[in-house]
Amino acid sequence: MVSSLRLPALTSLFSPSFTRRSTVSLRRRLHLRPPLAAGFSAQSAASSPTETEDRVDSKKSGRVEDRGSTDRVITPRSQDFNAWYLDVIANAELADYGPVRGTMVIRPYGYAMWEAIQDYLNVKFKETGHSNMYFPQFIPYSFIEKEASHVEGFSPELALVTIGGGKELEEKLVVRPTSETIVNHMFTQWIHSYRDLPLMINQWANVTRWEMRTKPFVRTLEFLWQEGHTAHATLEEAEKEALQMIDVYTKFAYEQAAIPVIAGRKSKVETFAGADKTYTIEAMMGDRKALQAGTSHNLGQNFSRAFGTQFTDENGLRQHVWQTSWAISTRFVGGIIMTHGDDTGLMLPPRIAPIQVVIVPIWKKVDEKTGVLDAASSVAETLKNAGLKVKLDDTDQRTPGWKFNFWEMKGVPLRIEIGPRDVSSASVVISRRDIPGKQGKVFGISMEPSILEAYVKDRLDEIQSSLLQRAISFRDRCSSDRSNGSCLLHGCILVSIALGSFNFLESFSEFFELNRIHMLLCTLDFFALISNASWTLCSNIVDVSSYEELKEAISLGKWARGPWSASDADELRIKEETGATIRCFPFEQPQGTKACLMTGKPADEVAIFAKSY
């Protein structure tokens, strides 16, 4: 973790670059509707090439047709996170708004991210003993009313079908907001004895919740998800299952999505409507708001009692089953965008990226074209055969510079460039999306299939873990390239320490028999040491021991972590006064006795408070 820490250029700490805000993105933000939501080549839109690329001269090549190359602008992330998010979704063609308020069309590039999520989880669900199946989405209204807290939680959000086949229906039908009720109705018919347990199923489906404030991927009227439902003979088994599934989600988040989620238990106030316990994974987005990225519920016997889902145990006694349910949705796609993206656009972890490697052939003269394209095709073939997701962008309607920008904005982890000189030397140039400019660019990688394949796979692995480390650093140590206003403080502290230690050493230079160069090196060493410690101080999760400290942390946009044993009323008061809620009681708890930040009374656990999506 330390090795991956990249120190900021000091200048950047003092000159936050407030880029021009285009009228286009302003309009977009106000209307909440991207005017650029059009097919790529149809967009009268292209950011002007920013890469200083001496290999490419778009003006000279004569292949330029970048119509209106100034109006595809992504609002800088640091300037307006929400506008940036909507710009990225529109420009990277992830999603578009549907005709009905709050609905979303998931476009191929965004859907492919969802498919990557599905592919991984679907295997894990089966490995852990679950079978896929499908329940109808229409649920009799009376079902929803059976579980008291469930109806209270969901009734304001329901879409109701009242007319079918031209006739008014006798009973209104709920378009499923979640399936616990209909699942229990069916389980009651399938479960008879202990031999039928555990019953462990999952479905991939759409669900509808009549949300008032919507945001693509994060909260939409209809969304896609998987919902697991299980029934067990004992409370212990159900609890084990609920924990197992939150663990599957946690591993997915870390290993595939490169998102360092915090797993824990929800407070009573935040527990799912109908559950005894809700486990959650909470992720810190780029604006430091929390995203609840997946939940797993121990439903106890709430639904089985409401629906009479019983079994005969080994002693012949009738018992209610113990249940769980757990879900991850297309919201996770939003989480990936908001965790890794930067001012340039999307940045995708290789294991989620619909395209892992984009190949951009470069030629100027007509006689170069065939050789370059042949080499590019052959490289593409090599990497495809190695199981990688490869795109060869060989259109001649766009310049290489335009393509570089476009695929960077789309977050493709690696770019391979092949020009005439590369063809002669049988090598390629490879650029990393996560390291901008020349630092991320390596020349002269051999085209020899085994060498190229190994090199590309290694780099993709590096990017995968680098993105995770970066997100961890941002959350726990406020890493440089995510710094914003609040970290000016951090920059000042570091510079003071550096200058102070330099002055200190200079004063004693004779005593230590140091020359100035040596002294400078010593200072830098010391600086690195201190900075590492200071990043921790500057973490985006702040340990607090009083309500005042909590309020300060939240007002700075950070997460607060502190001992909690106060009442539900106190929790709601915090929400009202600060906008923050308890995200979870994390599974990883500090040792020792603690005093509740609110009441001073003993507290068993620390809770994490944050504003959230």
Add this chain to the structure above:
Amino acid sequence: MVSSLRLPALTSLFSPSFTRRSTVSLRRRLHLRPPLAAGFSAQSAASSPTETEDRVDSKKSGRVEDRGSTDRVITPRSQDFNAWYLDVIANAELADYGPVRGTMVIRPYGYAMWEAIQDYLNVKFKETGHSNMYFPQFIPYSFIEKEASHVEGFSPELALVTIGGGKELEEKLVVRPTSETIVNHMFTQWIHSYRDLPLMINQWANVTRWEMRTKPFVRTLEFLWQEGHTAHATLEEAEKEALQMIDVYTKFAYEQAAIPVIAGRKSKVETFAGADKTYTIEAMMGDRKALQAGTSHNLGQNFSRAFGTQFTDENGLRQHVWQTSWAISTRFVGGIIMTHGDDTGLMLPPRIAPIQVVIVPIWKKVDEKTGVLDAASSVAETLKNAGLKVKLDDTDQRTPGWKFNFWEMKGVPLRIEIGPRDVSSASVVISRRDIPGKQGKVFGISMEPSILEAYVKDRLDEIQSSLLQRAISFRDRCSSDRSNGSCLLHGCILVSIALGSFNFLESFSEFFELNRIHMLLCTLDFFALISNASWTLCSNIVDVSSYEELKEAISLGKWARGPWSASDADELRIKEETGATIRCFPFEQPQGTKACLMTGKPADEVAIFAKSY
């Protein structure tokens, strides 16, 4: 095809076995609701072992607990096809009824068949250049009204959401019956120039049609499907795409589902609401009714004109796009059941089967158990590593005989039996689902992984092609094990020929210098030759040249194929008078000039008429 023809035992032709119809299945048929729709081990149900299996003695083993072993009875297929179908769905745990009339819960075993369909098609769609995406299911009512014939076709079938979030909605929302309208609404925003074309997408989704007569898988209120939607610059491209996709479906049906569909064009009357042309694949079910198993529509410019979906062509002119849409649904699962199933239950083609090989360990004494189970686990591991879908049924709550019946009913293509004697000889016994009894059983197959793997894979390939050949024979040559009343005729013809030729040869035996044995052999050879020809005469598709012939064929439950150039009114008259509709004008057409079966006027094409689901 000839080699796979299996001649019927003559006795079977004269003694159709009308098995006792259980009251359970009667009740089920009348209520259209299987009372047995319960978890397997919970079912108080097990067919009594019918296999004469000297290796297994369920009564002696002491491990029997087949509670109520008489009431899981599948109605014989020949007796009542519909009751048989519902029994199979209930007993094989493919689906269950949802709480809302006409809805269906797809249970894991049925859903796994749908997953096999998805896995194959999803790859093919991507190979042919389509991307997956997702459109919202709520469509403003006004959209449906935009395309005249579309609203006429779909408005009686709509489910409407009128209340959302507790409030009456200003505009009613249609729960998608199909997505052409919303797709065009979005295409209009994404398509601007010829460079944006072709636009080729697909979505896997649920759709809702308020059907009055429902039947699991075949016709339900809500069903799962994929719907492809494409937009092209020219009519020719759209036509090519529509044909390409019906071809993908055809290949899928033949190669994966082992269903010999007939691909062709729908008549004007049967064309999709909003399409210029509809292509279809039509399958003959076991009761000889037709099932429309997949369709591909050339939509022309109907929707693009209604929604203003235009592009600027290479000459700068605005043009409406040319479109297609195409779909296959969970109905196909019903098609697989009804094509291959028999009185014993399901019979699944290996490429669709959720379980390809079931392993049943057999032991009597306790000291045999460990050895047998170890060997069974090792065999299971070998086959799983070979990429096969394997189930090791090692529960000791059921007897081997019970398991044999259960997995046969579930249609598992191959069963491997391993007993103590097999363990000593390091071999296994393998039984084929498609060849009942001892004929389908082979002893002494080595457990050596490479030998076993090769043997099992070869048998699965054989079963796959055998099922297809059988379905072809049934349709085109009325194969034996599907025979019913109408084929008594066929049996009589064959017997007459056989006796006739035997008498003939006997009369001339001296002349030919034949002894009786030799003569019998000659007769049998001759019999095989003739029978092959006679099957063709006895095809379930009958060529007709007049309306009288058509009526006769339909009344015999067969399909009729005849030249057609008559009016829509004549077509509707046939539907009213016979219940049959034009299923398609098949792509494969006979040569030569033809006269319309109805009018006698010249006809370019033959059409296929049949009763259908």
